[in-house]
Amino acid sequence: MPRILAENVSLVHPLFVGRNQTVEFQGSDKFVRNRAGRPIGVKALRDVSFEFSEGSRVGLIGANGSGKTTLLRVLAGILPPDEGVVTIEGRSTNLININLGTKADASGHRNITLQALASGYSREEIESKRREIVEFSELGDFLELPVNTYSAGMRMRLSFAIATAFEPEILLLDEWLSAGDIDFKRKASKRMASFIDRAGVLVLASHSKAMLEENCERAIWLDEGIIRADGPVKEVFAEYQKEKSTD
Numbered sequence: 001m002p003r004i005l006a007e008n009v010s011l012v013h014p015l016f017v018g019r020n021q022t023v024e025f026q027g028s029d030k031f032v033r034n035r036a037g038r039p040i041g042v043k044a045l046r047d048v049s050f051e052f053s054e055g056s057r058v059g060l061i062g063a064n065g066s067g068k069t070t071l072l073r074v075l076a077g078i079l080p081p082d083e084g085v086v087t088i089e090g091r092s093t094n095l096i097n098i099n100l101g102t103k104a105d106a107s108g109h110r111n112i113t114l115q116a117l118a119s120g121y122s123r124e125e126i127e128s129k130r131r132e133i134v135e136f137s138e139l140g141d142f143l144e145l146p147v148n149t150y151s152a153g154m155r156m157r158l159s160f161a162i163a164t165a166f167e168p169e170i171l172l173l174d175e176w177l178s179a180g181d182i183d184f185k186r187k188a189s190k191r192m193a194s195f196i197d198r199a200g201v202l203v204l205a206s207h208s209k210a211m212l213e214e215n216c217e218r219a220i221w222l223d224e225g226i227i228r229a230d231g232p233v234k235e236v237f238a239e240y241q242k243e244k245s246t247d
């Protein structure tokens, strides 16, 4: 059964600020500093803990730079945490970076093969899913062309179609789903809903209230890498918006 457990996870992004660069950093504790007081790291996640179990649909919300993408990258195993432990049970697929895993000079069709092979599926499994991926992507003849001729939305259609064709147990999605047009967003939401119905864990980082409320029942609000709230999506979003409007 798919499950994600994060226990006291912290992560610092190293900062490389040239000696000659003048940087105004006020008294924020968001930075790790050297003895001279110069910032040498950004505290992107601070003591983050949660558990997602089968059927969890969780939205990550928070201002720009609050740590959402960093957290997704940690859950995807791309970034190891500096402190704490992340336990992932189940096969996880991530759509965090639109270009990650795509071979830009290869055709859409070739990318279907490469991305699915990279995720551990056999050629037989891939061929049995190819038609469905092609239809869902609606890319038609463009699938014969190199991916570097695609728009951001087209790349997203392809990656999303591949990722969701194989029923991953855990799906990690970043904001870029918003690159899709209205029709695709509607289709993608339906597909996510049926994916979750078949059991799985969805973690979706987004600034869109509509997208979060449509796809998630729980939300985590990150603020400078700290969990400010974790609860029902409507309540957490209301709290977040209330603070934003009083800023």
Ligand SMILES: Nc1ncnc2c1ncn2[C@@H]1O[C@H](COP(=O)(O)OP(=O)(O)OP(=O)(O)O)[C@@H](O)[C@H]1O
Pocket (backbone or CB within 6 Å): 013, 014, 015, 042, 043, 044, 062, 063, 064, 065, 066, 067, 068, 069, 070, 071
């Ligand atoms: N490669 C990096 N090097 C240094 N700092 C980084 C790096 N990536 C992210 N950060 C810092 O880590 C913090 C969290 O960034 P992150 O990208 O996780 O935020 P986010 O919530 O996804 O933001 P957004 O909503 O703008 O996408 C920010 O302060 C950012 O400046």
